Amino acid sequence: MHDLVIRNARVVDGTGAPAYAGEVAVKDGRIVAVGPRVEGPARAEMDAGGKAVAPGFIDPHTHFDVQLLWDGAAKPSLEHGVTSIIPGNCSLSLAPLRAADRKAVVGMFQQIEELPPEAFTIAFEWTWEDWEGYRRALEKGLAINVAPLVGHSVIRVWVMGADANQRAARPDEIAAMQDVLRQCLQAGAIGLSTSFVDVDENARPVPSRFAQFAELDALCAVLGEFGRMLQIVPEFYDADITIARIDQLAELSLKHGIPTTYSPVFDNRQTPASVDRILGRSAEQFARGARVWPQMQTRPIDISFSLLRPSLFFARLPRWVRVLRQPLEARIASLTDPETVARMVEDAGPDGGERLMGRLVVRGGGEAPAHLAGKTLKEIADARGQSCALALIEVSLEHGLDVAFLSANGGHDNTDRIGPLLARPDVHIGAGDGGAHLASFATYGDTGYLFSEFVRGTGALTLEQAVAKITGETAAIWGLKDRGLLKPGQAADIVVFDPDRIGRGEERPIFDMPGDGMRYTRDSVGVEAVLVNGELAWTPAGYTDAKAGRICEMAG
Amino acid sequence: MTLTVQRRFVTPEPDETLEALAARALPDLPLEAAMDRIRGWNLHIFAMRKPRGLLLGGDVVFVEPPQS
Numbered sequence: 001m002h003d004l005v006i007r008n009a010r011v012v013d014g015t016g017a018p019a020y021a022g023e024v025a026v027k028d029g030r031i032v033a034v035g036p037r038v039e040g041p042a043r044a045e046m047d048a049g050g051k052a053v054a055p056g057f058i059d060p061h062t063h064f065d066v067q068l069l070w071d072g073a074a075k076p077s078l079e080h081g082v083t084s085i086i087p088g089n090c091s092l093s094l095a096p097l098r099a100a101d102r103k104a105v106v107g108m109f110q111q112i113e114e115l116p117p118e119a120f121t122i123a124f125e126w127t128w129e130d131w132e133g134y135r136r137a138l139e140k141g142l143a144i145n146v147a148p149l150v151g152h153s154v155i156r157v158w159v160m161g162a163d164a165n166q167r168a169a170r171p172d173e174i175a176a177m178q179d180v181l182r183q184c185l186q187a188g189a190i191g192l193s194t195s196f197v198d199v200d201e202n203a204r205p206v207p208s209r210f211a212q213f214a215e216l217d218a219l220c221a222v223l224g225e226f227g228r229m230l231q232i233v234p235e236f237y238d239a240d241i242t243i244a245r246i247d248q249l250a251e252l253s254l255k256h257g258i259p260t261t262y263s264p265v266f267d268n269r270q271t272p273a274s275v276d277r278i279l280g281r282s283a284e285q286f287a288r289g290a291r292v293w294p295q296m297q298t299r300p301i302d303i304s305f306s307l308l309r310p311s312l313f314f315a316r317l318p319r320w321v322r323v324l325r326q327p328l329e330a331r332i333a334s335l336t337d338p339e340t341v342a343r344m345v346e347d348a349g350p351d352g353g354e355r356l357m358g359r360l361v362v363r364g365g366g367e368a369p370a371h372l373a374g375k376t377l378k379e380i381a382d383a384r385g386q387s388c389a390l391a392l393i394e395v396s397l398e399h400g401l402d403v404a405f406l407s408a409n410g411g412h413d414n415t416d417r418i419g420p421l422l423a424r425p426d427v428h429i430g431a432g433d434g435g436a437h438l439a440s441f442a443t444y445g446d447t448g449y450l451f452s453e454f455v456r457g458t459g460a461l462t463l464e465q466a467v468a469k470i471t472g473e474t475a476a477i478w479g480l481k482d483r484g485l486l487k488p489g490q491a492a493d494i495v496v497f498d499p500d501r502i503g504r505g506e507e508r509p510i511f512d513m514p515g516d517g518m519r520y521t522r523d524s525v526g527v528e529a530v531l532v533n534g535e536l537a538w539t540p541a542g543y544t545d546a547k548a549g550r551i552c553e554m555a556g
Numbered sequence: 557m558t559l560t561v562q563r564r565f566v567t568p569e570p571d572e573t574l575e576a577l578a579a580r581a582l583p584d585l586p587l588e589a590a591m592d593r594i595r596g597w598n599l600h601i602f603a604m605r606k607p608r609g610l611l612l613g614g615d616v617v618f619v620e621p622p623q624s
Contacts, residue, residue, distance in 0.1 A: 168570035168613045196614050205612055212613040213567045235600060235616070240563050244616040247562070284559050318606070 002042035003027045003534060006494070009053035013486040014472035016464050024053055026492040029534035029548065034486050048496050051528055052463065055471040055484050056083025056145075056493030057447045060428065061231075061263050061295055063087060063113045064435035065094045065148070069124040070514065072141035072549060076444045077434050079524040079538045080504070081495035083531075084483055084552060085434065088149030089263070090233045091195035091208040095134030095150070096158045096180060102126065105154055107201035113436035114312065118515030131184040135551060142549030143537050145493065147480055149231060150184040152194035152219065156207035164207035165200065174218045181222045188551045190478065191229030192219055196245065198233065217252065224256030227556050229478055234262045239274035243281045250290035259477060263295030263431035266412045267421065279427065286426050293477055295430040296422060298450045300413035302507070303440050304363060304520060306404045307335065307396040311440055313407055319347050332401070335393050345389040352387025354378060360392070360405040369399070377405065404509070415453050419460025422450070422469070428477055429469045438519035445504025445522040452503035452525075463499050481555040491550075492534035501526030565618045568611045577611070581619040597621055 004026040011022040011034060025033040025042065033039070057080070064074045065087045074085055087093070090112060097105055106120045128134045131150065138146060156164040159176045169177065181192060194208040194216065220230055230252060234245035242262070249260040267275045278294065285292045305311030307324060314320040323334045323344065334340045349356055358378035372380065372395070381391035396403050412418060422429055429450065432443040447470055454460045461469070475484025482490045505523030513519055530538040535548035566581050578590035585593065595602040595609075597618040602609050611617075 194614075196616075203606055205610075209612045209614045212570060215613070238600060240618065240622060241600060241616050243562050244565050244618075247559075281560075281562070288559070 001027075002032065002038070002040055004044045004046060005038050005042040006046045006048050006053055006496070007038075008050055009048040009496075010050060010499075011486060012052050012054040012464055012467045014055040014468055014484050016468035016472070019052065019464055021050075024486060024494065026494075026531070026534045029492055030482075030488075031486060031490045031492050031494075032488055034488065046496075046529065048528075052467075052497050052499045053486070054081075054467045054495050054497070055486050055490070056495050056530065056532065057081045057470045058084045058086075058474040058478075058480070058484060059432055059434055059447075060086045060261070060430035060474055060478060061089050061432055062434040062436075063089060063092070063109075063115075064146075065092070066109065066115065066119050066124075067435050068138055068142070068146060072547060073143035073537065073543060074435065075512075075543070076521055076524065078144050078530055078532070078543070079527060080445050080447055081497060081502075081524070081527045081530055082144070082434075082447060083493035083495065083537075084145035084147060084480065086147045086149060086190070086478065087435065088151055088189070089193045089231055090198060091151045091153035091193050091206055093134075093149060093151035093154050093189075093193070095128060095131045095154070096184065097154055098129050098158065099126065101157050101161070104200070105157060108153065108198070108206055111201040112198045112206070113433075114310075114438060114440055115436065116438070116513060116515065116517040118517055119513060121514075123514035131187040131189055135188045139551060141547055142551075143543070143547050144532060144549045145483070145491075145552050146549065147190045147478065147552035148188070149191050149193040149229070150181065150189040152192055152208040152211065152216075153206045155180050155184075155192075155219075156211065160207070165204055165210055167210060168212050169215050174215050177215070178218055178222045181219055182225070185222070185226050185228060190480075190552065190554055191231065192223055193231040195233040197235050213248065217255070220252045220256045220258060223258045226554070227479060228258060228554070230258060230260045232260070232262050233264075236264055236266065239271070239277050242278050246278070246281045246285060246292050249292045250285035250288065253285075253290040253292060254288065259291040259293065259479070261293040261295055261428060261430075261477070265294045265296045265431070266301065267414060267418050268411045269414065272417070275421065279421065279424065283426055291477075293428040294426070295428045296418075297412065297431040297433075297443075298418075298422065298429060298446045298454065299432075299443070300408075301410040303407045303410060304404055304507070305407075305440060307331070307393070307401040309439055312437065313440070317344075317347050319344055328401075332397070335397055341390065341393055344393065345387055348387075348389035352381075353389030353392070354381075354387070357388040357392055360388075360407055362395075363404045363406045372403070415458050419454040419458040422454055423461045423465065428474070430474070438513065438517070440520070442507045442520040442522045445524065448502045448504040448525055448527070451499065456500070479555045481553040483552060492531055494529075494531040495527060496529040498526040498528060561623075563618055563623060564620050565616045568613060568615055568617060570613065572611060574609060574611065577617060581617070594619070
């Protein structure tokens with residue numbers, strides 16, 4: 001007897017094959033039958049009402065490492081139909097990590113991924129140092145499947161201590177890193193991540209950036225023993241450097257027989273040729289037999305911020321970053337110091353920040369007056385007879401800094417161009433950054449956005465292609481075992497959704513982080529049920545008590 | 557499959573200085589000129605980074621100008 005049969009379904013199986021009217025049977029957490037008609041009785045039945053029934057979506061670029069310790073569903077990812085996530089990207093993971101090194105690594109997480117300090121201090125107990133211990137801590141309450149990467153910077157800290165972000169590693173240290181990586185892979189890590197761009201909370205390059213290529217090569221030799229992924233963050237702001245990184249990845253992929261991926265890759269109106277050059281180089285390397293997957297996000301670059309906390313919006317304005325990283329009292333003192341403010345305005349550009357900040361829109365905030373909501377900073381500045389940069393500072397000060405601004409469509413927003421890029425067979429859809437940049441943007445609903453904009457909107461992908469991109473193809477790229485397809489023997493990770501409605505809700509602030517911390521979120525739209533390993537995990541009525549998530553096993 | 561020609565680069569050796577890297581990468585140029593060229597072709601290291609010019613083991617260091 002089946003545990004569950006989903007009837008009246010439009011089966012989209014994750015292979016890209018045409019959808020068809022059919023049924024899906026589940027038993028013991030696995031799919032046991034899929035077809036136009038499933039035989040045999042079932043303990044429970046679900047009527048899909050003719051809606052799409054697809055494999056659960058897989059998100060390959062997240063930073064849910066810490067959130068998973070108190071929220072095993074990685075909310076709200078799961079309600080958007082995501083049933084498997086890959087944390088540990090960008091050289092950062094929470095293991096292996098000695099107690100004495102926690103502060104340093106947490107500082108990196110806070111700086112790079114914009115996570116609040118309370119996320120690391122009040123919501124869980126640190127019970128581990130090695131990867132096996134971290135895995136046990138994770139497994140206590142997973143509602144979503146997790147396929148974690150181990151971070152290169154963290155491995156460096158484990159082996160080299162305080163020297164990790166000071167120097168090249170000695171041969172004995174590289175050998176020790178190989179041993180540690182091997183242990184992590186044996187204990188459930190699915191690959192290695194590294195970064196060539198990130199800095200820590202002291203603005204110093206993260207440890208992975210001090211590694212010689214020979215060190216990375218040695219670590220990739222270990223990945224090659226397992227056939228596992230290397231993920232990197234290249235210097236995505238520069239096409240020439242990104243292409244150099246692609247060539248390095250190709251060398252590593254061919255030499256060690258491993259898949260590699262780099263993220264993010266953005267389309268940009270200012271340099272439209274860049275993305276074509278980058279993807280062209282990847283295609284050349286694929287033709288040589290290398291596996292060098294560019295990860296591209298679906299959504300435009302929208303960044304929200306207030307002066308209550310540092311924001312990546314100011315990444316190219318170091319003085320602003322320095323001021324905003326101060327404790328609140330010192331920050332307000334700086335923002336009311338005429339000399340400091342004059343320099344900040346000067347740094348914003350010869351036009352007083354009009355080009356950089358003029359199109360910012362006030363989106364409200366706890367203390368923001370309603371009459372400002374929806375206005376551009378240029379409109380506000382003109383009305384006040386001030387430069388945009390000065391108006392930004394003074395309006396914020398007048399309302400306790402609690403005025404949120406939105407920088408909308410800061411790139412990657414030309415849907416007519418992006419759709420065909422996402423549809424390319426050599427482009428991997430991902431790079432969402434779920435679980436990070438909490439006060440800057442909500443990545444949740446990137447999957448829904450794929451369908452609303454590029455299936456129903458521009459028609460760049462068919463429904464079946466879009467599903468395959470974020471299910472079967474993703475599982476194959478990463479080597480996830482028994483995930484990503486609706487076929488007998490696969491894990492019963494299933495999403496039921498309305499192809500005519502699926503999308504993403506409006507971005508809105510909520511205060512559900514530890515210490516009542518704020519983050520932006522989006523509600524799911526058009527998702528009707530999510531099953532993880534055969535158990536109903538979410539419906540529009542809410543989350544169930546199911547804790548059926550697993551650490552993903554790897555193929556091969 | 558022949559790869560298209562892309563901008564050439566090197567990666568730093570352990571503890572390599574700009575002087576040593578410039579001499580290695582551009583041996584036919586006088587040292588000062590070689591260093592100036594390396595600086596000018598690698599603004600991500602010599603202009604955008606704090607501290608400026610800190611050579612990291614993982615760096616891509618271009619040894620020719622951008623292709624037109």
